Amino acid sequence: MSPPALEAVVRRSPLYLLRWEPTQDAHVLLYPEGVVKLSPTAAAILERCDGSTVRALLKSLADEFPDDDIAPDVLEFLEVARDRGWIHADP
Amino acid sequence: MTEAGSTPTLDGQGRPLWLLCELTYACPLACPWCSNPLDFDRLGPELSTAEWRRVLAEARALGALQLGFSGGEPCLRKDLEELVAHGDELGYYTNLITSGLGLTGARLARLKEAGLRQVQLSLQACDPELGDRMVGGRAAAHKLAIAREIKAQGFPVVLNVPLSRDNIDQVDGILALAEELGVEFLELANVQYYNWALVNRAELLPTRAQLAKAEASVAAARQRLGRRMTLYYVVPDYHDGRPKACMNGWGSIHLTIGPDGAALPCQEARAVKSLEFPNVREHALAWIWRDSPAFNAFRGDAWMKDPCRSCDERGRDFGGCRCQALLLTGDAANTDPVCARSPHRHLVDEAVALAEDPARLRGRLLPRAPRGG
Ligand SMILES: C[S@@+](CC[C@H](N)C(=O)[O-])C[C@H]1O[C@@H](n2cnc3c(N)ncnc32)[C@H](O)[C@@H]1O
Ligand code: SF4
Ligand code: SF4
Secondary structure (H helix, E strand, O other), X not given: XXXXXXXXXXXXXXXXXXXXXXXXXXXXXXXXXXEEEEOHHHHHHHHOOEEEEHHXXXXXXXXXXXXXXXXXXXXXXXXXXXXXXOEEEEO | OOOOOEEEOOOOOOOOOEEEEEEEOOEOOOOOOOOOOOOHHHOOOOOOHHHHHHHHHHHHHOOOOEEEEEEOOHHHOOOHHHHHHHHHHHOOEEEEEEOOOXXXXXXXXXXXXXXXXXXXXXXXXXXXXXXXXXXXXXXXXXXXXXXXXXXXXXXXXXXXXXXXXXXXXXXXXXXXXHHHHOXXXXXXXXXXXXXXXXXXXXXXXXXXXXXHHHXXXXXXXXXXXXXOOEXXXXXXXHHHOOOOOHHHOOOOOEEEEOOOOEEEOOXXXXXXXXXXXXXXXXXXXHHHHHHOHHHHOXXXXXXXXXXXXXXXXXXXXXXXXHHHHHHHHOOOOOOOOOOXXXXXXXXXXXXXXXXXXXXXXXXXXXXXXXXXX
């Protein structure tokens, strides 16, 4: 397994519902038989998995979090998210 | 930005994350392993639409996120669409747990429109004749047709297969069928022995050899399927020697409301007759969840006796299932007797041994009592 390529298009799986949950003070992913509470950064990444490329997603996150070098963590998260079926990456 | 990642919230931080609404106990089928209460026809009248709407809103305010409509057969309720729509509006992830009877393409389309997210369909066998025999009615052909329709309408599907002696040898065929149907989740669930299933236990419990063969099939299928289909295998706790972390602990994340409005920490909790389960007709859900004696009876671990009290596993399995402890040992505060450390384990061993006995008299399965439908 390796992270999706920079040109890959990433999209959330329609199986998973991403939304803000006030009672958890966090974003959650809801799916058949499960609930996942997301960290703010995980939510920021998943919100951007809307059919844009990994490159565009990295740029948009870098604009929001200018102080850190976020790319390695984001790529690692995308790999995990794809592995769990939360997102699809094409190719 | 170091914390990229997520943590599964199995820990509800004291909130009832899962709300299960048993809309009715009426059902056109008569599965002899049915987990519904034996005396369901003596319970009070079903909640009205308005009462269910209030329950959904109150539970949502307490932090419930997952909403399941089950029964009996929830499709027998004419207000199912309205309740799904209300649940969706409130922000739940709405699940329908059904035998498929009472579903048509048109109704599925209406449910989709109402905001239904997911369907859990039960299926018993890949061979329709066996399927019909198991549920005590002509259902298999319809189940298969409706499975295809559910997929065609774009719902994610959990296919639930309750496993017993009669169908466990078909696991390979069931796996192939699930793959062909294209379901996202297949739940091969060894029957849990409560209520009708407990009455029929001697006839339902599979042999060790049957289980070993099924488990080999499951392991091979996991390899083969990878990400294409998620396979849940609910272990047979009688054979396993390890208790299940039942409901993630009593009054921890799960809330069931019965057709009569009884609030229960799990579907089977009515078995614990010594507790008086509060009714949503008489109490606010916030009080029921947080303060009622029934929901606090086995919260945490202060209620535990030995061997659980001094066992390192107690934070992981919560001493197993209270209802199973009650049903088999007569005291809900005992260690779940499936645990190898339970002084009552012999009760479970005897049942398992009986299942192995080739001279075992094959009795007749007692079908779940029909009502309505
Ligand atoms: C009680 S049924 C109600 C919904 C619907 N009538 C049906 O059978 O699909 C809910 C789910 O529990 C499963 N089930 C019933 N009795 C069970 C038992 N004793 N052990 C495990 N699962 C059981 C059914 O297969 C179904 O998926
Ligand atoms: S009898 Fe069968 S179909 Fe009916 S509620 Fe029980 S498990 Fe479901
Ligand atoms: S003794 Fe109790 S806590 Fe320990 S493993 Fe058995 S059921 Fe779990």
